[in-house]
Amino acid sequence: MPTGVAIRDVREQLFAAADRVLLRDGPSGLTSRAVTAEAGCAKGVLHRHFADFDDFLAAFVLDRVHRMDAQAAALRDSAGSGTVIGNLAAALSALFGSVAVAIVALVTFRDELRGRLRDTWPAGVPVLTEAVTMIADYLAAERGLGRLASGADVDGLAPTLIGAAHLLFADRRAAPPEPGAVHRMVTSVVGGLVREPPR
Incomplete structure (x- = not known):
């Protein structure tokens, strides 16, 4: 995804991607890289919205x-x-x-x-x-x-x-x-x- 292009509803897009990864690959497959790849965005997008991956997971749950x-x-x-x-x-x-x-x-x-x-x-x-x-x-x-x-x-x-x-x-x-x-x-x-x- 090009830099500077806004992603609408970033949190929901990342949460929906986490749903899919979690259902498909289980807890061990749920990584920040897997979530952002599934969401079709750069890894940095997740870290711009959450302090770290566990912060993202807590918000997701x-x-x-x-x-x-x-x-x-x-x-x-x-x-x-x-x-x-x-x-x-x-x-x-x-x-x-x-x-x-x-x-x-x-x-x-x-x-x-x-x-x-x-x-x-x-x-x-x-x-x-x-x-x-x-x-x-x-x-x-x-x-x-x-x-x-x-x-x-x-x-x-x-x-x-x-x-x-x-x-x-x-x-x-x-x-x-x-x-x-x-x-x-x-x-x-x-x-x-x-x-x-x-x-």
């Missing part, structure tokens, strides 16, 4: 976590419609079928990145902790509507669902699990607590 807000809102809004198990299975498949699983691997792979993230995200792995909150909020909404048992421990069920889903989707080299497998997992965790009429 937090940006992808904040993008989960729309997904969380959509799941919360689905309370009372469809089925509890169907809504959860679809949400977990969408979450873990995205770059989320690869970001979890990235955060656990890079010590310096975990250190940077602790400055703004003091507990847990950002994608997973946000996902737990998303699922807990949805379960609480369904409990409030009477479609989940009144005694359901949503703060215990949510991390159980996230952990079980992560195990199903963790092998990024293999094909994603069949929808039926996700549905069965969700049923095994919450099926006994669902109070909606059978369909």
